[in-house]
Amino acid sequence: MKYFSVNLYKKILNCAIAEGLNRADIEDLPISIEDADDLKFVSADEHLRAHELLDKKLRPGFAIRVGAQMKMDDYGVLGLSWRTCSKVSEIFDRSERYFKLLSNTYNWEVQNGGEISHIILNRDATRRGMQLSSEASLAATVVVTQAISEKVLSPIEVCFKHDPPKDLSSFNEAFKCKIHFNQPKYSISYRTVDLNLRTAKADASINAYLLKQVDEETKGIKIAGNKFVRDVEALIKDALPTGIPSIHHISDLTAMSNRTLTRRLSEAGVTYRDLVKKTQEHLAKEMLSDNAYNIGEIAFLTGFSEQSAFNRAFKKWTDLTPSEFRKNS
Numbered sequence: 001m002k003y004f005s006v007n008l009y010k011k012i013l014n015c016a017i018a019e020g021l022n023r024a025d026i027e028d029l030p031i032s033i034e035d036a037d038d039l040k041f042v043s044a045d046e047h048l049r050a051h052e053l054l055d056k057k058l059r060p061g062f063a064i065r066v067g068a069q070m071k072m073d074d075y076g077v078l079g080l081s082w083r084t085c086s087k088v089s090e091i092f093d094r095s096e097r098y099f100k101l102l103s104n105t106y107n108w109e110v111q112n113g114g115e116i117s118h119i120i121l122n123r124d125a126t127r128r129g130m131q132l133s134s135e136a137s138l139a140a141t142v143v144v145t146q147a148i149s150e151k152v153l154s155p156i157e158v159c160f161k162h163d164p165p166k167d168l169s170s171f172n173e174a175f176k177c178k179i180h181f182n183q184p185k186y187s188i189s190y191r192t193v194d195l196n197l198r199t200a201k202a203d204a205s206i207n208a209y210l211l212k213q214v215d216e217e218t219k220g221i222k223i224a225g226n227k228f229v230r231d232v233e234a235l236i237k238d239a240l241p242t243g244i245p246s247i248h249h250i251s252d253l254t255a256m257s258n259r260t261l262t263r264r265l266s267e268a269g270v271t272y273r274d275l276v277k278k279t280q281e282h283l284a285k286e287m288l289s290d291n292a293y294n295i296g297e298i299a300f301l302t303g304f305s306e307q308s309a310f311n312r313a314f315k316k317w318t319d320l321t322p323s324e325f326r327k328n329s
Contacts, residue, residue, distance in 0.1 A: 002044035003103055007074045009042045009050060012136075015066045016054045029053060040294075048129025055132055061170025063132035067139025068174045072147060077297045084238035086202040086253060088149050089195040092119055094241045097305065102296045110195075116156055117195050121186040125161040134186045135160065139174045141188050150200040155190055159183035201238075202253065229268045229275065232261070236279045240303035247272045281317045284310070288322055289329040295322050 013026060013033050026032075030046040031039070055062055072079035078098045082091050089110060096108045107122040121138065125131050138158055145153045157178040164181040165171075171179050175188075235253050239245035250272070251261040265272055280302045287298045299310035314322050 003041040004044060004047040005074075005076045005078075006036050006039045006042050007076055009047050010036050011070065011074050012047075012050050012054060012066055015069060016058060016062070019058055019062070019065075021054075021057060025057060026054070048127060048133060051129040051132040051136075055128070060165040060167040063135040064139045064170040064174050067136035067141075068143060068170075070136075070140035070143055072144060077293065077301065081241035081301060082144065082148055084201065084241065085148060085199050086239065086249070087195070087199060088145055088153070088197050089117075090199075090242050091144060091148060093243075097241070097243065098300050101300050101305065101307065112192060115192055116189050117192045118187050118189045121188075123186060125186075131160075131162045138186065138188050142174060145190070145194075148199050149194075149197050151197065153190065153194045153197075155188050158188045159185060161186055226268065228264055229270060232265065233275060233279050236276055237283055240280065240283070241301055242303075243305065244276060244303045277317075280313070284314055284322070285318075285325065288326045291326075295326075298322070 009031065010033060013029065013036070016026060030049050031042060036042070051063060072082050075082070078095065081094050081098070085091055085094065092108045092110050099107065109120040109122060111118045111120060119141065121134055123130055123134055125134070138160075142153075142155060155175060155177045157180065158175050159180045161183055162181065168179070232250060232254070235250050236245055239249060247258050247261060251258045254261060256264070262272060265275065270278075284298055284302050287293045287301065288295075293301070295310070296307050299307045302310065304310040304313070311321055314320070314325070318325055320328070
């Protein structure tokens with residue numbers, strides 16, 4: 001299942017045109033921009049060939065410049081999932097789950113090393129296109145971590161497995177840190193405290209719950225049970241792309257103890273476990289009714305590590321397979 005989102009492929013082509021190439025210059029690419037509009041994915045070979053061909057036509061560092069222009073929306077469903085991360089490091093947890101479930105083109109790994117944590121991009125460097133794609137991925141990491149945190153998070157160092165280019169200007173501009181080549185692994189390193197930062201969205205959620213608790217404690221304005229359940233359900237939905245959230249994770253987001261959260265849900269007539277299942281089922285049905293998502297993507301967004309496990313769970317919920325439910329919707 002080696003493929004890339006067509007959005008990433010189109011980003012490469014559009015960046016090349018922005019740097020001065022015309023349509024005639026990119027006629028030898030595997031898929032034209034017009035043909036790409038009708039696709040959702042391109043094969044890994046087509047994606048890597050585009051990197052290789054354009055690298056020869058443009059000044060050194062083109063892949064780095066592509067990565068530095070990436071937006072979360074360019075990553076489709078994966079980018080959508082990043083928007084609901086509770087802390088910065090979840091970007092990599094979700095990426096690892098997504099590519100394991102849907103494609104084996106990437107393998108992210110976070111190594112916590114005390115004050116400094118290393119994010120390893122496990123990829124072979126035998127092909128030039130893979131080297132260039134890895135450059136783009138690491139440059140995009142800087143952009144995405146800053147976008148999701150809404151802070152200027154700077155890496156400590158970045159490492160590449162291949163030889164350095166003749167011109168390092170694009171690398172220096174993108175990373176603004178120590179850059180090493182001919183290293184054992186592709187990696188980018190951050191202060192651990194920066195990776196543990198809450199995202200802007202998580203900060204907003206926590207502040208909202210803290211204000212509600214202040215109202216309850218000082219003004220006697222108790223949050224209605226059904227409203228509280230809906231709020232917790234929304235937090236579970238946001239957390240599912242990282243996997244099934246523990247009650248500790250959700251209680252942390254609501255600034256409550258596990259016991260208090262359990263009690264509040266019990267008062268509303270539900271258990272945490274049942275609420276997770278209800279949220280998964282509701283979300284799965286909603287997305288199956290929308291052809292914007294394939295079944296593998298829905299499995300990812302509902303917290304499953306394998307599509308087969310999602311299929312079994314959905315069959316248990318509805319007596320239908322996901323495909324049958326979609327056909328009948």
